[in-house]
Amino acid sequence: xxxxxxxxxxxxxxxxxxxxxxxxxxxxxxxxxxxxxxxxxxxxxxxxxxxxxxxxxxxxxxxxxxxxxxxxxxxxxxxxxxxxxxxxxxxxxxxxxxxxxxxxxxxxxxxxxxxxxxxxxxxxxxxxxxxxxxxxxxxxxxxxxxxxxxxxxxxxxxxxxxxxxxxxxxxxxxxxxxxxxxxxxxxxxxxxxxxxxxxxxxxxxx
Numbered sequence: 001x002x003x004x005x006x007x008x009x010x011x012x013x014x015x016x017x018x019x020x021x022x023x024x025x026x027x028x029x030x031x032x033x034x035x036x037x038x039x040x041x042x043x044x045x046x047x048x049x050x051x052x053x054x055x056x057x058x059x060x061x062x063x064x065x066x067x068x069x070x071x072x073x074x075x076x077x078x079x080x081x082x083x084x085x086x087x088x089x090x091x092x093x094x095x096x097x098x099x100x101x102x103x104x105x106x107x108x109x110x111x112x113x114x115x116x117x118x119x120x121x122x123x124x125x126x127x128x129x130x131x132x133x134x135x136x137x138x139x140x141x142x143x144x145x146x147x148x149x150x151x152x153x154x155x156x157x158x159x160x161x162x163x164x165x166x167x168x169x170x171x172x173x174x175x176x177x178x179x180x181x182x183x184x185x186x187x188x189x190x191x192x193x194x195x196x197x198x199x200x201x202x203x204x205x206x
Contacts, residue, residue, distance in 0.1 A: 001177070001183075001184070001185070001186060001205060001206055002027040002028070002165075002184055002185035002186070003026050003027055003028075003185070003186055003188065003202050003205050003206065004026070004027060004028035004029070004030040004058045004167065004185055004186070004187045004188075005021055005024075005026040005028070005029055005030060005187075005188060005189070005192050005193070005198070005202070006030040006031075006032055006169070006187055006188065006189030006192075006193075007021070007029060007030070007031070007189070007193065008030075008032040008043070008189050009139060009189045009190040009193050009194060010193050014044075014049065014052075015049060015052045017193065018049060018052045018053060019052060020198060021055070021193075021198055022052075022054040022055055023199075024198045024199045024202055025199070025202065026055060026192075026198075026202050027055075027056065027185070028055060028056050028057065028058040028079070028080075028185075029053055029055045029056075029057055029058065030057075030058045030059075030060060030169070030187050030189075031046050031057060031058070031059045031060065031073075031076075031078075032060050032062065032189075033046065033059060033060065033061050033062065033063060033069060033073065034062045034063065034136060035062070035063040035064060035065070035069070037063070037064045038062050038063050038064045038084065038087070038135075039062045039135050039136030040136055041136045046073075046076070047072070047073070047075060047076060050075075050076060053076065056078070056079045057076055057077070057078035057079060057080075058078065058079065058080045058082070058106075058167075058185075058187075059073050059076070059078045059080060059081045059082065060082045060106075060108060060129060060169070060187075061073070061081065061082065061083045061084070062084065062135050062136060063083075063087075064087065064088075066083045066087055066089055066094055067089070067094070067097060070083075070094070070097055070098055070101070074101045074103060077103075078103060079103070079104055080103065080104045080105075080106050080126065080127055081098050081103050081104075081105065081106065082105075082106030082107065082108050082127060082129045082167075083106075083107065083108065084107070084108050084109065084110065084135075085107050085108065085109045085113060085117050085118060085121075086109070086110055086113060091107070091121060092121075092124075095107075095121065095124050095125060104126035104127060105124070105125045105126050105127070106125065106126060106127035106128065106129050106167070107121060107125055107127075107128060107129070108128075108129035108130070108131060108135075108169075109128075109129075109130065109131065109149075110131050110134065110135060111131055111132070111133070111134060111143050111145055111146070115130075115148075115149040115152050115153065118153075119156070122153075122156060122157075122160065122162050122164060123160065123162055125164050126163070126164055126165065127164055127165045127166075127167055128153055128164050128165070128166055128167065129167045129168075129169055129187075130146050130149050130150060130153075130166065130167065130168050130169070130183075131146075131169055131170055132145075132146035132168050132169065132170035132171055132172070132176075132180075133169075133170030133171050134170075135170075139189075139190045140170055140171050141171050142170060142171030142172065142173075142176040142179065143170070143171070144179060146168055146170075146179070146180070147179045147180070147181075150166055150168065150180060150181070150182045150183050151182060153166050153182075154166065154182040165184040165185055166182065166183045166184050166185070167183065167184065167185040167186070167187060168180045168183045168185075168186055168187065169186075169187035170187070172186045172187060172188040172191060172205070173188070173191045173204075173205075174191075174204040174205065177205055186205055188201075188202075188205060191204075191205075192205075
């Protein structure tokens with residue numbers, strides 16, 4: 001199981017803690033980018049920490065103006081940029097925009113959004129991010145509705161010979177990971193960063 005560590009729950013000494021995270025074997029650092037509009041919270045400008053972010057980046061845009069944020073965060077040279085299916089924008093244009101920058105494309109959906117909304121885009125994207133909590137805040141409880149979405153996406157992937165990865169974000173810990181069977185990557189924030197030994201927590205998710 002791949003692990004993408006979210007730094008959303010880190011409130012103090014972010015550079016120091018990111019340096020500690022770089023020393024672990026986490027597969028990715030997950031950046032939750034919020035604009036205070038698509039969700040109520042607003043995050044810091046992560047580009048100011050560019051020199052500290054040494055792991056491959058997995059960027060999750062929870063924003064209304066997706067094109068502007070794609071342009072801005074492409075400067076970090078992430079492996080993935082993920083945006084939400086719920087944005088009121090031409091989805092195909094966003095997919096093409098990210099791919100033209102040489103970045104892999106992910107699409108995320110909120111817990112209440114039917115997973116069928118993703119079907120028209122599955123052959124074009126590299127990752128599906130299933131939100132197992134309401135987006136916008138760390139430390140929430142895992143929603144079991146995510147399990148059936150994982151199962152559906154696995155069946156679609158096999159039937160269509162698609163190559164997208166399945167990622168799950170929200171309320172992930174060493175218990176709820178078992179409800180994510182079939183996923184390829186788990187995003188965990190507070191389960192990892194609220195403890196002194198990051199590597200030990202990451203090992204619990206493997």
